[in-house]
Structures are given as structure tokens and as C-alpha cells.
Amino acid sequence: MSQTQADTTVTRRDFIYLGAGAFAAVGGAAALVPLIHQMNPAADVRALATIDVDISAIAVGQQIKVMWQGKPVFVRHRTPEDIAAAEAVDLSALRDPVPDSERRANAEENGMDRPDWLIVVGVCTHLGCIPIEGRGDYGGWFCPCHGSHYDTAARIRLGPAPTNLPKPPYVFLSDSEVQIG
Amino acid sequence: MSHQSTYRPTGPFTEWLDKRLPVPRLMHDSLVDFPTPRNLNYWYTFGGILTFCLISQIVTGIILAMHYTPHVDYAFESVERIMRDVNFGWLLRYAHAVGASMFFFAVYVHIFRGLYYGSYKAPREVLWMLGVVILLLMMATAFMGYVLPWGQMSFWGATVITNFFTAIPLVGNAITEWLWGGFAVGNATLNRFFSLHYLLPFVIFGVVILHIWALHVPGNNNPTGIDVRGKQDTVPFHPYYTVKDGFALSLFCILFAWYVFFAPNALGHPDNYIPADPLVTPPHIVPEWYFLPFYAILRSIPDKLLGVIAMFGSIAILFVLPWLDRSPVRSLRYRPMTQIFFVGFVVACGVLMYCGGKPAEGVYVLWARLATAYYFAYFLLILPIVGLIETPRKLPDSIAKPVLPAPALAGGTPIGATAAPHTDG
Ligand code: HEM
Ligand code: FES
Numbered sequence: 001m002s003q004t005q006a007d008t009t010v011t012r013r014d015f016i017y018l019g020a021g022a023f024a025a026v027g028g029a030a031a032l033v034p035l036i037h038q039m040n041p042a043a044d045v046r047a048l049a050t051i052d053v054d055i056s057a058i059a060v061g062q063q064i065k066v067m068w069q070g071k072p073v074f075v076r077h078r079t080p081e082d083i084a085a086a087e088a089v090d091l092s093a094l095r096d097p098v099p100d101s102e103r104r105a106n107a108e109e110n111g112m113d114r115p116d117w118l119i120v121v122g123v124c125t126h127l128g129c130i131p132i133e134g135r136g137d138y139g140g141w142f143c144p145c146h147g148s149h150y151d152t153a154a155r156i157r158l159g160p161a162p163t164n165l166p167k168p169p170y171v172f173l174s175d176s177e178v179q180i181g
Numbered sequence: 182m183s184h185q186s187t188y189r190p191t192g193p194f195t196e197w198l199d200k201r202l203p204v205p206r207l208m209h210d211s212l213v214d215f216p217t218p219r220n221l222n223y224w225y226t227f228g229g230i231l232t233f234c235l236i237s238q239i240v241t242g243i244i245l246a247m248h249y250t251p252h253v254d255y256a257f258e259s260v261e262r263i264m265r266d267v268n269f270g271w272l273l274r275y276a277h278a279v280g281a282s283m284f285f286f287a288v289y290v291h292i293f294r295g296l297y298y299g300s301y302k303a304p305r306e307v308l309w310m311l312g313v314v315i316l317l318l319m320m321a322t323a324f325m326g327y328v329l330p331w332g333q334m335s336f337w338g339a340t341v342i343t344n345f346f347t348a349i350p351l352v353g354n355a356i357t358e359w360l361w362g363g364f365a366v367g368n369a370t371l372n373r374f375f376s377l378h379y380l381l382p383f384v385i386f387g388v389v390i391l392h393i394w395a396l397h398v399p400g401n402n403n404p405t406g407i408d409v410r411g412k413q414d415t416v417p418f419h420p421y422y423t424v425k426d427g428f429a430l431s432l433f434c435i436l437f438a439w440y441v442f443f444a445p446n447a448l449g450h451p452d453n454y455i456p457a458d459p460l461v462t463p464p465h466i467v468p469e470w471y472f473l474p475f476y477a478i479l480r481s482i483p484d485k486l487l488g489v490i491a492m493f494g495s496i497a498i499l500f501v502l503p504w505l506d507r508s509p510v511r512s513l514r515y516r517p518m519t520q521i522f523f524v525g526f527v528v529a530c531g532v533l534m535y536c537g538g539k540p541a542e543g544v545y546v547l548w549a550r551l552a553t554a555y556y557f558a559y560f561l562l563i564l565p566i567v568g569l570i571e572t573p574r575k576l577p578d579s580i581a582k583p584v585l586p587a588p589a590l591a592g593g594t595p596i597g598a599t600a601a602p603h604t605d606g
Binding site: 036039040041042045065067069070071072123125126127128129130132143144145146147159160161162 | 337340341342343344345347358359360361362363364365366367369373459460461462463464465466480483484485486488540541542
């Protein structure tokens with residue numbers, strides 16, 4: 001290759017520079033994957049993904065909190081008034097409009113139609129505090145941290161939280177046992 | 182460094198070293214014969230105080246880490262053991278916990294000083310931005326440190342603050358679970374926070390070195406905000422400012438010691454002496470006092486994402502401040518209108534701090550909203566506009582010859598400092 005050619009055209013050396021640079025960049029990016037991914041939930045944490053809950057002792061009007069994946073889950077045995085109140089709400093009045101029939105235990109998602117059971121993750125969708133049962137303006141929950149009110153279907157009604165309390169995946173194994181997760 | 186080095190090696194060894202690793206020269210030029218404006222007041226002593234705070238936190242922290250166990254089952258117990266069983270453990274922990282508060286007190290004074298005297302303006306923009314980086318790193322460090330004792334406030338503070346990231350559209354939940362290393366704040370979170378709490382102070386140390394480097398290129402600003410025009414405007418750093426800084430540091434340490442020995446828990450929250458319980462949220466969650474203004478900004482906006490944006494924005498805005506303030510005059514001493522708005526700004530920050538500690542209801546929400554509006558208006562409206570319309574007071578000709586009665590000349594004039602004839606430029 002002559003001197004003049006080297007000045008004006010792409011040389012072997014340019015190619016090697018670029019190739020080496022690209023190789024280092026791709027290699028560096030690949031090395032970031034394990035460095036970053038190690039911080040995601042580890043296998044043992046992910047393994048604790050399902051729990052079985054005995055609900056036979058929960059009287060109507062009562063709620064229990066169970067731990068699932070490090071988070072509290074509310075299992076609430078709703079009264080007929082709770083259910084009626086939740087069904088009576090006009091969906092257009094809701095920030096996150098979902099009818100009560102999809103919030104409570106239903107055959108399609110949970111294997112059984114049980115309007116009296118409401119199972120939701122008890123973590124405020126604002127910034128993660130645990131709402132308090134039986135307080136607030138809508139008969140459901142009230143979050144003390146920044147004042148979010150949830151109704152008897154755990155739907156957000158007032159305050160800064162953007163969405164309803166999420167429904168975890170769960171199925172009724174029998175009349176008295178629920179598997180969450 | 183930007184000034185002529187006056188370092189003279191004192192013997193054969195220092196001469197030998199000077200040709201190989203001129204650390205003594207660097208120290209001499211930065212801390213002994215560094216030409217410093219002669220009119221720096223006590224607001225300027227907080228840089229030295231901050232350096233002391235950082236070193237004090239690192240020393241007490243490394244010692245605490247020798248006795249602390251970062252595990253959800255043992256963390257609280259291990260801190261109690263430090264308090265009761267480890268020799269002088271109570272002193273070291275209180276010095277560390279109170280030290281964090283003192284550190285923030287000093288940094289806020291330091292920042293208000295910079296805002297008042299226009300220290301963020303050219304040619305000190307990079308210096309100012311490095312300062313904002315240090316503030317952010319301090320906040321991250323203190324937040325993670327507060328999680329370590331694993332009390333109720335540790336746990337719920339960590340929960341609320343990490344949940345800020347769930348506000349990010351689409352990827353928010355994935356990022357938050359990545360931060361937690363689980364599906365909620367838990368052992369993985371505590372472990373990584375300890376690791377990072379150990380690391381970040383050393384990162385801060387590195388940025389502080391850059392900050393001081395960026396200071397020593399243009400040199401100090403001063404209360405008049407006008408440039409140094411020659412030797413008559415400066416005095417050597419040592420002994421003039423080593424002594425002044427040392428005196429201020431002694432007063433600061435008296436306050437520090439008073440808190441450590443007489444009111445070590447006054448600045449903390451009693452709920453943090455209750456072990457963390459992931460099933461019970463305390464009725465009223467408040468962050469440490471130094472985060473209250475930002476917390477108030479967060480809560481004053483009723484939308485989750487916008488609240489989080491406003492809160493981070495309140496600090497991010499400091500990065501662009503050098504380009505928002507349009508006035509050619511640095512010091513607010515000579516800016517009569519801005520001076521008044523500045524007082525309003527300090528009051529707004531005070532109101533935010535007060536409201537941040539109160540429940541987010543009723544009149545507190547209103548006050549917090551007004552103060553939040555003022556906070557942002559100060560940077561986005563007042564500084565850009567007032568800089569163009571106000572008539573500044575007459576600036577002194579030089580630092581050594583102010584038109585206003587100057588304390589620098591009223592006291593004893595440093596020998597040699599006025600020896601050079603006064604020339605402009
Ligand atoms: C920028 C400097 C630092 C700041 C602002 C800071 C802040 C804090 C805060 C606010 C706490 C909670 C105190 C409490 O209420 O108990 C804490 C705890 C702790 N820090 Fe630091 N820290 C700093 C540097 C360090 C360093 C360098 C280490 C060394 C490893 C360290 C180790 C610890 C340990 C082990 C604890 C838990 C013990 C305790 O809670 O008292 N810190 N830190
Ligand atoms: S965390 Fe529930 S309202 Fe903020």
C-alpha cells in the first residue's frame with residue numbers, strides 16, 4: 001500500500017483501531033450485565049413465591065395480614081354492607097376504574113366466586129406504607145403516610161396514590177384455604 | 182495551581198522529594214501561601230468545618246462498622262450492643278449520628294453563603310456544580326446510614342424513599358425491585374445499603390478534592406463579589422485563615438459536643454428505637470430533619486410522579502443556577518431587590534422544613550404549597566428577571582478599598598498586604 005493511498009483511504013490500521021475499540025466496548029457492556037443483574041432478587045428470594053393461607057378462622061368483618069414475598073397481603077372477609085358499598089360505586093367516579101366483581105374473589109381468576117373475600121397486597125401504591133384497616137372516608141383503608149383513602153374494594157378514592165391496591169395472583173384450594181402466589 | 186509557587190524545600194530530603202513527588206509543594210501552595218481575599222467573613226469558615234465533618238464521619242463510621250452487623254435479625258441488636266457494651270460505643274455512635282446532622286447544618290449554611298455572595302457565577306460554575314454533586318452524595322449516604330440501625334423509621338423511611346422510583350413510568354417497578362433485591366425492603370436491601378454507606382463517603386472525599394481544586398483555579402469569591410485585583414487584596418491562607426477557620430471550628434465543635442453529650446437524641450426520631458416491623462407502619466413517618474424541606478415539596482404536589490419530579494427537581498435546579506441568574510453583579514450586598522427576595526427564599530426553606538415535619542393536612546399543605554411555589558419561582562422567575570431590571574448599588578473599586586465601611590480595613594491591616602501599589606487589573 002503506497003503512502004498517498006494511506007493518507008486518503010481507510011487503512012488496515014484504521015480498521016484495527018475501530019475493531020479493537022468496538023470489541024472493548026461490547027466486552028465492557030457485557031461485563032456490566034452480571035455486575036448489575038446481581039442486585040435483582042436472588043433465587044432463594046424468588047423461591048418464596050407462594051404461600052397457603054387458612055382462612056377458616058377469619059370471621060365476617062375481620063381481616064388478617066399475611067406475609068408474601070416480604071410484603072403484607074390483606075385477606076378481608078367482607079360484610080354484606082362492604083360488598084354493597086363497593087358495588088354501588090359509579091365507575092366514572094374512580095381514579096382507577098375496576099368493578100368490584102373483578103376486585104373480589106371470582107371464578108375466572110381465583111377458581112371460586114366469593115364476593116365476601118377480598119385479597120389485596122397491603123402496600124400503598126403511593127410510596128409503600130401499609131394502609132390501616134377500617135379508617136378513612138370510604139370504609140376500607142387509610143394510609144397514614146400521605147393520606148390515601150381506599151374503599152371496601154381497596155380502590156383508591158382520595159389522596160396521592162395513583163392506583164388501587166394490587167390483587168396478587170391467588171386461587172381457592174378449598175372453602176377454607178387459599179394459595180397466594 | 183493558578184498562582185506562582187513560593188515553595189522552597191527546607192532540606193536535602195524535601196529537595197529530593199520535590200523532584201519526585203511534590204506533595205509538600207502542593208500542600209504549601211494550597212494551604213500555606215495560597216493568596217486568599219482579605220475580607221472573608223465567618224460564613225466562609227464552613228468549608229473547613231465541612232472537611233472536619235467528613236473526616237469525623239469517616240473515622241467514627243469505620244469504628245462503628247467494626248461492631249455493626251448488617252443483617253435484619255442482628256442489626257438492631259448490634260447497634261444496641263454498641264450503645265451498651267462496646268467501650269465508648271455510645272460516644273462513637275452518638276458522634277456519628279449527631280455528626281450527620283452537624284454535617285448537614287454546615288452544608289446548608291455553606292450553600293446559602295454561596296447563594297448570597299453569588300459564588301456560583303462565572304468563573305466558579307464547575308466549583309458550584311461539584312458542590313451540588315457532594316450534596317447529593319451526602320444525601321444518599323445519610324439516607325442509607327439511617328437505614329442501618331433497622332428501627333421503625335429506618336425501615337419505613339427506606340420503604341417510602343425507595344418507592345419514589347416506582348413513580349417512573351413502565352420500568353419503575355423493575356428498578357425498585359432491583360434496588361431492593363427482593364419484593365420489599367429486606368435483608369438484601371440492608372446489606373447493599375451498608376456496602377454503599379461505607380463506599381460513598383470515600384467517593385465524597387474524592388469529589389471534595391476536585392471541589393477544592395476547582396476552588397483554587399479561580400480562587401475564593403468574597404463578600405463583595407468583586408475579583409481580586411492584586412496582592413493588596415489578598416493575605417496568605419496561613420496563618421490568617423487557618424486561625425480564623427480554626428476558631429470557627431472550635432465554636433462549631435462546642436455546639437457539636439453539646440448535642441453529643443446533652444441531647445444526643447434530640448435530632449433523631451424516638452420511633453427508631455423500636456425494631457423494624459414490616460407489618461406495621463408508624464402513624465406518622467418523618468425523615469431526618471435535614472430532608473424535611475424536600476419531603477414537604479414531595480407532599481405538596483398531589484400527583485405521585487410530579488411530586489417525585491418536583492422533589493428531585495428542587496436539587497437539580499441548583500445545577501443550572503449559574504445560567505439562571507442573569508445579573509452581572511455577584512454579591513447580593515450590592516443587589517437591593519434580590520436581597521429582599523433572598524430573605525423570602527430563606528423563609529420559604531424554613532417553612533418547608535417546618536411543614537415537612539407536620540402531617541400533610543389542612544393548613545400545612547397550603548403553606549407547603551406556597552413555599553414550594555416560591556422555592557421554584559426564586560430560581561426560575563425571580564433570579565432571571567430581577568437580574569435584568571434591578572439597579573445595583575455602586576461596587577467598591579477593589580476589595581482593599583471598598584466604598585462602604587469595611588471591617589477589613591477597620592481592624593489591623595496585615596503587614597505587607599497593602600505594600601504593593603494599587604493597580605487595576
Ligand atoms: C458522609 C459521611 C457519613 C454520613 C453523613 C453518615 C451518616 C450516618 C447516619 C445518619 C447514620 C444513622 C445513625 C443512627 O441514627 O444510628 C449512620 C450509621 C452508620 N454509619 Fe455512617 N455516615 C457517614 C460515613 C460513614 C462511614 C465512612 C462509615 C464506615 C463504614 C459509616 C458507618 C456507619 C455504620 C456502621 C452505621 C450504623 C451504626 C449506627 O446506626 O449508629 N458511616 N451513618
Ligand atoms: S405511602 Fe400511602 S399515601 Fe403515601
